[in-house]
Amino acid sequence: MKSLKALIRRELQEHKWAFIYLPWIVASFMFLVVVLVFVGLTEVNTENFSFSTEIYTDPDIIKSMQESTLEERKGAIRAGLLVLGSPLVIALGFALLAFSLSTFFDERKDKSIIFWRSLPVSDTYTVFSKLIVATIVAPLLIIPALVFLHLVSVTAGSTFFAISDIVPFTWAWNAYPWFDWIRIIFSLWLQTLWTLPILTWIMLAGAYSRKPVVAAILPPVVFVLVERVAFASTLFFDALIERLQPWSRASSFPKEYENLAVSEISDIPLLFGTLEFWMGILISGIFIYLTIYFRSKSDYASVE
Amino acid sequence: MMESQIVIKARNIEKKYADGSALAGFDLDVYQGQIMGLVGPNGAGKSTFLQAVLGLVDIKGELEVLGLSPKKDRHELLTRVCSITDVAVMPRWMTVGQVLKYVDGVHPNFDLTKARKILSKTNIKRSSRIRALSRGMVVQLHLSIVMAIDAELLVLDEPTLGLDLSYRKEFYSQLIEDYFDGNKTIIISTHQIEEIEGVLSDIVFLDQGKEVLSGSIEDLNQRFLELRPKADNLEKAKALNPLLIKTELGRPVYLYDGVDIEKLKDFGEVYPPAIADLFLAVMKKNTEEGEAK
Numbered sequence: 001m002k003s004l005k006a007l008i009r010r011e012l013q014e015h016k017w018a019f020i021y022l023p024w025i026v027a028s029f030m031f032l033v034v035v036l037v038f039v040g041l042t043e044v045n046t047e048n049f050s051f052s053t054e055i056y057t058d059p060d061i062i063k064s065m066q067e068s069t070l071e072e073r074k075g076a077i078r079a080g081l082l083v084l085g086s087p088l089v090i091a092l093g094f095a096l097l098a099f100s101l102s103t104f105f106d107e108r109k110d111k112s113i114i115f116w117r118s119l120p121v122s123d124t125y126t127v128f129s130k131l132i133v134a135t136i137v138a139p140l141l142i143i144p145a146l147v148f149l150h151l152v153s154v155t156a157g158s159t160f161f162a163i164s165d166i167v168p169f170t171w172a173w174n175a176y177p178w179f180d181w182i183r184i185i186f187s188l189w190l191q192t193l194w195t196l197p198i199l200t201w202i203m204l205a206g207a208y209s210r211k212p213v214v215a216a217i218l219p220p221v222v223f224v225l226v227e228r229v230a231f232a233s234t235l236f237f238d239a240l241i242e243r244l245q246p247w248s249r250a251s252s253f254p255k256e257y258e259n260l261a262v263s264e265i266s267d268i269p270l271l272f273g274t275l276e277f278w279m280g281i282l283i284s285g286i287f288i289y290l291t292i293y294f295r296s297k298s299d300y301a302s303v304e
Numbered sequence: 305m306m307e308s309q310i311v312i313k314a315r316n317i318e319k320k321y322a323d324g325s326a327l328a329g330f331d332l333d334v335y336q337g338q339i340m341g342l343v344g345p346n347g348a349g350k351s352t353f354l355q356a357v358l359g360l361v362d363i364k365g366e367l368e369v370l371g372l373s374p375k376k377d378r379h380e381l382l383t384r385v386c387s388i389t390d391v392a393v394m395p396r397w398m399t400v401g402q403v404l405k406y407v408d409g410v411h412p413n414f415d416l417t418k419a420r421k422i423l424s425k426t427n428i429k430r431s432s433r434i435r436a437l438s439r440g441m442v443v444q445l446h447l448s449i450v451m452a453i454d455a456e457l458l459v460l461d462e463p464t465l466g467l468d469l470s471y472r473k474e475f476y477s478q479l480i481e482d483y484f485d486g487n488k489t490i491i492i493s494t495h496q497i498e499e500i501e502g503v504l505s506d507i508v509f510l511d512q513g514k515e516v517l518s519g520s521i522e523d524l525n526q527r528f529l530e531l532r533p534k535a536d537n538l539e540k541a542k543a544l545n546p547l548l549i550k551t552e553l554g555r556p557v558y559l560y561d562g563v564d565i566e567k568l569k570d571f572g573e574v575y576p577p578a579i580a581d582l583f584l585a586v587m588k589k590n591t592e593e594g595e596a597k
Contacts, residue, residue, distance in 0.1 A: 006409020013402055014395075111393040118358065118389075120382035121410050299360040300351060300391045301321075 003121060007129035008137060011103070018095035019138050023145035026091045030084055034153045038160050046083065056164050065167055073175035081150050081180065088142050088149070089188070096134055096192065100199045101216065103130050104295065105206035113298050123296040127203075127288060134199055139188035147181060190271055197280045198243050200287035208294040243280065309336040310368075311457055311489045312357060317365035319352050319513075326352035327363065328513035334506075336456075337486050341500055342493040343583055344510035350493040351389075353510075354461045357491070358387055370456055383412055386450045389461035394434050394442055401430035407449055419452035422482075440471035447475060451483045458483070460492040464499070472496065476503050497580045507579065509586050517586045525576035528585075529568055531558045537571035544568075548585035559585050 012019055036042040043052030055061055068076070107113040116126070154172050162169040192199070202216045209215035224237045271277050312334035319327040327349040334340050342350045356363045359374035359381060367374060372381045394403060400423070408416040423430065426448070428441050437445065443463060450458060464472040480503055484490065494500055508518040519527070532555060533541040542549075544567070546558035559577050560568065568574045577585075 003410040006406050009409070010398075010402075010406050014397055107395075110396060111391060112395040114360075114389065114391050115394050117360070118382065118387045119407065119410050120379055120412070122379045299355050300389070 003125070004129055004132070007121065007126065008133055011130060011133040012137070012141075014106075015095075015099050015103075015133075018098055019133075019141050022091050022095055023088055023142040024148075026087050027145035027149040030087055030149055031152050031156075034084070034156055038156060044083065051080065051083070056160060056166050062166050065161075065171070070175050073172065074177055077154070077172055077175055078177055078180065081153075081177075084149055084153055085146050085184070088146050089191075092138060092142050092188070093195075096138060096195070096199060097202065099134060099138070100202035101206055101212055103206060104203055104291065105209075105212045108207075108298065113295075114300065117298060123292050127292050127295065130203070131200075131288065135192040135196065136189060139192055140185065142188070143181065143185060146184065150181075194271070194277065194280065195243055196284040197287070198240070200284040200291065204287045204291045204294070207291045242276075310334070311336050311338075311370060312491065313366070313368045314353070314356075315366040317353065317356065317363050317367060319349070319356065319361060319363045325349075325513050327356075327365075330365075330510070330513060330515060332508060332515070332518075334489060334491055336489050337505075339484065339490045339492070339503055339505045341497075341504040341507040341579075342491065342510060343497055343507060343579070344516075345587065347512075348510040349513040350510055351391075351461055352513075354387075354389070354459050354491065354493055357459055358382075358385065384455055385457045385459060386453050386455040387459040387461070388443070388446050388450055388463040389459075390463065390465040391461070394446060396433070396435035398434055399430070400428055400432050400434065400437075400445060403434065403445070404430070404449070407453075411453060413454040414449075415452045415454070419448055422448040422451055440467045443467060443471065443475060447478060447483075451478075456488060458488065458490045460490065460494075462494055463492070464494065464496065472499055476500065479503070497583060498578065501579045504579075509583060511587060511590055516590050517582075521579075524582065526565075527562055528577050528582055529560050529563065529565060529574050530577040530581070531560065531568045531572050531574050532556075533558065533572035541568075541571045547589055548581065550581070 033042065033044065037044060037051055037053070038056075040053045044050070045052070107116060117123075154176060158169045158172050161167045161171060201220075202212075205215035206212040220236075220240060224234070224240075227233055227236050310333060312332060314330060314332040317327045317330040317332075319325070324347075326347070330349065330353060332353075342353065344350050352361060352363075355361045356367055357369050357374055359378035362375065369381055370384050374381055398406070404416060404419050404423075407414050407419075420430070423445070426441075426444055428437065428445055428448075434442060434445070447463075464475050467475070476499060479490070492500055492504070504521055506518070506520045507524065509516040517524075528547075531541055531546075532552070538556065541558050544558075544560060544563050547561045548559040550557050550559075559581060565574055
């Protein structure tokens with residue numbers, strides 16, 4: 001356990017910008033956006049969500065806010081927090097892709113792999129520790145920034161509403177979905193497991209190739225083209241896209257749980273009942289085995 | 305020496321790369337308490353053998369290190385074996401303190417307090433990033449880490465390559481004075497033979513993956529002798545078939561293999577050869593014999 005802690009700490013030290021600083025930078029930026037919206041300097045408009053000064057100037061919105069039930073308030077706050085938190089989840093996705101690409105390549109590039117391998121840590125254990133970082137630790141690390149963003153944003157909103165005499169300060173806090181944080185943690189853990197075949201494929205490319213970006217991208221592109229030309233189908237491409245999307249929106253998951261925002265903790269185990277999920281884990285297992293194999297073959301010649 | 309004290313037992317070790325053989329039937333025994341030098345030209349197979357000892361390469365033949373198979377029992381072996389090689393670059397993004405803490409986390413025989421104490425005697429700060437340290441300081445840091453590990457075998461593969469003279473001297477004096485206690489075993493490969501000469505207890509010369517000469521420094525100093533003959537004894541000295549003839553300060557110096565010291569003393573001043581000279585002589589002889597075949 002002591003060595004696992006040391007290995008995880010090492011990964012976080014090496015990738016501190018991706019896993020520690022980036023969530024806070026994104027959260028701070030999003031909070032700035034929230035404040036700018038409230039003071040009327042900007043507005044956020046997406047397909048399903050609109051956030052502007054209308055929220056406290058439009059009489060209809062004000063009326064609906066004042067007459068809203070606890071459940072309606074909860075739903076509105078959830079939707080708002082989901083939009084606010086999305087950039088953090090997207091940033092985590094990019095951080096994980098960058099981590100997967102560099103984690104086995106950089107140690108070969110800077111030759112530190114021989115130093116790491118001179119210490120009593122097996123290749124299997126090292127690879128295992130990196131997978132723990134990607135699937136468990138990294139998602140956890142965005143939670144403090146997410147919680148901070150949620151709390152300061154709701155505080156800012158409540159303050160604006162209270163000052164403008166629209167609703168009392170407690171309007172949002174009474175309906176605040178506190179358990180959402182736990183739901184988000186589990187959702188993110190499952191999301192990384194859902195995306196694991198892609199992450200482990202990229203890790204494998206970094207473990208054996210001198211050009212990991214090419215090794216990670218070229219084979220899937222060739223595979224997609226060959227399938228399209230030879231069989232006029234897009235099964236592989238569709239599967240890839242599905243893995244990159246949030247798991248709850250993937251076609252393999254029951255349609256009623258399409259929206260990540262409304263899935264409850266009790267829904268999460270449903271993913272474990274899908275064949276696609278376990279297929280992904282199996283394929284990831286093969287990539288992990290190959291990654292361990294290539295790392296174990298590292299000698300002086302492989303880094304010179 | 306008793307068999308139980310053997311640290312490295314290598315029999316008929318072979319390793320082939322695409323561009324030729326690195327080791328071609330190499331045998332070696334290293335016993336506890338020895339400081340063994342592996343000396344040979346580039347491509348002689350020194351690094352390949354040390355990599356095999358560390359379980360980094362697959363080889364043919366029988367190799368046991370501390371009674372373990374370096375490949376199969378690599379994890380256990382690395383708790384008992386340390387290494388410093390010029391290839392094993394320390395992670396440049398880490399701080400000195402982070403590296404120490406990492407090694408403390410993963411190595412059961414590492415003494416963090418001892419490492420910090422050793423480092424406190426140097427001008428390396430724990431807050432410094434490794435990328436900010438000079439090459440000499442990085443090697444010094446690596447040595448400090450190794451010295452704080454209670455290991456039975458230390459493998460050094462060109463540990464001082466690229467360092468300036470003062471760091472090289474400091475490295476070996478620290479190794480002998482502060483690390484080596486007679487129970488530990490050290491195996492060193494280096495091109496800078498003259499610098500390890502006073503450090504070694506035993507030596508093996510390798511060429512093209514095979515042993516050319518081996519023995520304890522004490523035995524070699526009795527077997528090989530250099531003679532600086534007096535002017536009137538030059539012809540008589542030459543008649544004893546020296547292995548190597550060289551000139552020092554305008555005077556000829558002959559190197560002999562297995563000639564009685566008393567006989568040589570009659571011709572001039574006799575002393576043990578420098579390992580570098582012995583190496584040159586042995587390699588020359590080996591090349592000539594190879595060409596003759």
